[in-house]
Amino acid sequence: MTWETVDLTHDEAVATLTVDRPEALNSLNVETLEAIEEALEEAERESVRALVVTGAGEKAFVAGADISYMAELGSQEAQEYAELGHGVMDAIEAFPAPAVAAINGYAFGGGLELAMACDLRVAEEGALVGQPEIDLGVVPGFGGTQRLPELVGDEYARRLIYTGERIDAETAHEHGLVGEVVEDAKSRASELAGELASQPAFALRAAKEAINRSAGGDREGGLAFERRAFAGLAGSHDQREGMAAFLEDREPEFE
Template identity: 65%
Template sequence: MTDWETIRYEVDDEVATVTVDRPDKLNSLNVATLEALQDAIAQAEDDDVRALVLTGAGEKAFIAGADISYMKDLDTPEAQAYAELGHDVARSLETFPAPTIAAVNGYAFGGGCELALACDLRVAAENAVFGQTEIDLGIVPGWGGTQRLPRLVNDEVARRLILFGDRIDATDAHEYGMVGEVVAHDQLDARIDDLTADLAAQPKFAVAAAKEAINAAHETSLESGLTYEKRVFSGLFGTHDQREGMDAFVNKRDPEFE
């Protein structure tokens, strides 16, 4: 286990869990915490894990947003640097070479909502509350919310959430497509364990390739995306997992992936 002052990092059965550990501040993200979070994600990549879970400490918050007490006196260049740091963290989750899961155990506002949006999957406890609440502060989302949210929910929903700063509960977030499932608060850890165990058992290179191809769908034209998919598909042939998976299917046995 590796420790930073405001981030907890653990690896178990090839699954990394990164916990923002500022419960007295509702796990809000100041510069030091963002930098530690970036380091922890990089450590997980070095550890070659098969899945990464992002969550928050305590009973109230996942990540309640950026640290407003830090932001309130920033000038434009300082705000730009802060935005770039938040974007870097979000992008590192989005491009992480294994699936990332946001275990949303409470408030996910502002930057916290944006980091959840950057993950591949989102599982919310029943008490979770989501919101792109920056408009209430006289600003707009600065860590990807204006771009990722409309890609995840329909355009009208995204505009309402951003323009009004509405808070929505886990049930509505699921209905809008912001989260994949909602579970009882005391079942969140068990559900995350089930998901990560299933992901860890999947063929590693194929999962990474699938994630890259899905990401490409949001970043390129359809024609370019289809070309990319063909390249990724064919590139997996000849790998151990492709040979093993297909041989296991033909011979009616369970595969043993690397």
């Protein structure tokens, strides 16, 4: 299968899924999210033993969800968008082989959520990551409120989500958000995926499932609440103002 905004390639037992919208900094619109779902299904059918997830170009891994699409969403549409995003992140988390994120640039909002759904994260020197949804009058909508605390701890996750702060790769590494900071994230992620692909596949799959089952507490309840909160903020003054200000390159005036 082929898609306009996603590329899936194979190198022996390793598949590489590339979000390919460099003109939009690889932002996640509906078409792209649906293409990622289909690409994951194809990779699973091919029985790959490891997966690399990255972004096209040199500026961004995935700069976030598509704000030009989100700006005018109503609550029901936002709920559907959040459900689609959650479906993609859950599919990566449940993928029957390890997934390695090659963070080759900006990873904000939905982009960081995409990286956090992977098993391992390799960040490039100069990469910036964060959950800046608060600046748009919304909350993370693709799993960030649940996965970020699991990786960096409750206190630091709250700081990042409440303030929208963007942090560099080195700081992300210090807090456990990424496992390595390297000169070439794609090359290192491919190398790491190759190492994982050489491990016993069934044991690795069982290890991943066991770790996933033990992660967090009431994850499903938290994710369900996040979807409702994200959808409920659609159409609010702060959501409309935050996204309009972003698109118009100005400071927002929140209530």
